[in-house]
Amino acid sequence: MTAFIRAHPFLSGFIGFFLLVTLFSSFAIVPETRQGIVVRFGKPVRIINRYTPGQPFGAPGAGIAWRIPFAEDFVWIDKRVRDIDMEKQQVLSTDQLRLEVDAFARYRIVDPLRMYIAAHSEDRVELALKPILGSQLRNELGKRPFASLLSPEREGAMENIRAGLSRVARQYGVEIVDVRIKKADLPDGTPLQSAYARMVTARQQEARSIRAEGAKRAQIIRAEADADAARVYAEAFGKDPKFYDFYRAMQSYQTTFLGDAENKSSPTTVILSPSNDYLREFTGR
């Protein structure tokens, strides 16, 4: 053999290269995250590392896989749980209100062969399932009044959507793990603005009622204080109403003509008749 290599260096190099390529193309490393289909001249012949529910990692399947070089091809398919992220959908509730819903689905390819035949690649599966997810969502949520759209989980709507999507997904060898609503918003424009307006008016109403409530309580407090003061006065002055009359008159004169601590009275001119009681002694009688 050495002699042959010496005689034909180019040829032997080429043969060596060819053998190496053959060797390396006859096996592949299958990671845990992938399943594969071996395709012989375009015809799928066997599946490598197929997903089995509940199988722990490290099971035979992943590892090294063999094929006949040049005749067979590997097609790799994801084994993991993947994501379909749907575009926003407008859902019309039974009471004619609109809601913009953003949902996602988690799926796993459980039948790689069927998936390969039906769609060839994960991307095309997603492309096929996206509109179906959207229409399932609209159909299922459209049966409900707006109030229950906000938490559709409570009424099993998500389970119905999942089941509906699963029926279609099965044709692609796909299992739908879960469907969830990520966002449920009011559409921009009128619905959002009117919701804002409703919130604003509700707040204004609240503010007014708080003010009125405060005013009411203040008024009651004042009235109670007045009543209390009246009671105190009545108790004290009731002992001798006649003396109270005189006492209060004296206080009143003083306040009226001289003013009290806060304000001075205006200048006064008093015209007295000599018959006035105060001037009784003036006449000298």
Next chain:
Amino acid sequence: MTNFTGWEARARALFSDNKGPWGAPPGSGGSGGGDEPPVTKGPWGDPPRRRRDSSPAGPATSLDDLLQRGRDRFGGGPGGGGSGFGRRPDGSMIIWGVIGFITLWLLFTSVHSIAPEQRGVVTRFGRYSHTLPPGVGITLPSPIDRVAKIDVENIREITLGSASDETLMLTRDQNIIDIAYQVRWNIRDPELYMFELAQPDETIKQVAESAMRAVIANVTLQGAMGNERGEIEARVAEEMQKTLDFYRSGVVIQGVAVKQADPPAAVNDAFKEVTAAQQEAQSYINQANAYSLQLHQKAQGDATAFDKVYAQYKLSPVVTKRRMYYETMERVLQGVDKTIIEAPGVNSYLPLNELKRSAPVKEPAQ
């Protein structure tokens, strides 16, 4: 891998060069005898005949021969690629180099130090083998075993919503709230985290959004903004954990923190007005309370004063009454202008001019 095969080929070339010192290919061996009859007499015999054919310069020294062979093997150009590999001393250095390289390779790819917060997930030709605990772990060398070090202690954070842009959600009473929150999580099962989900981080984020939306849709605006925050956080964390466990994500939710739960900017003024109204109502009440206190004190004071005077009055009513009368009149009349009219029917003598004059004069003094 390509690199590796390159080295392999080069190493093979070197090992076949190793025959050089004996000056002859191992003709006695069966492997070489297939194409040509054995031409050498023995291991120490003459150089091979073929060499003589290709180099007509007569018998060659063993060094020349070696060089020539080297040229043949590496493409034959005079002074070509063979120069580095054909010479013996260099060859042995390269052999040692290769051995060193392989040793280092084995050392570096089969001994792994796993930090305390890490776990090493070992895959043998892609198949999950086992998980290395912290410390030094030994595996088969690189193309066979591969180790992915995964940090399981590090708590990662996802922040959803922010102060700058609004994340609006609908509450149960169909109000809109602007919410910002943070999810803290770490990895519990590194192998699940690696193998189970196609986009684990993205999944956690989506699950967080979904769980928060579901929880907010079940509380009122007042609750979300105020007293139910703690409950919301706990419920979102629980909901997320349930979903992620269902996905077998190998992730633990450490906690959810609502950083901000405010009304949207468009209606913020109305909410501020409510706060203002609350303040205002409180100030009404405070004023009324002050009035009440003042009035009460005044009544008490007046009543007590009256009681004191009345007690004295009771002792000698007539005198006290007159005394009070005169004292008051004195004080009252002391500071005022006084006009005393002697007889009835003299109204025309009233000093009206003076009265009129005095009024405007005094007015500015007020």
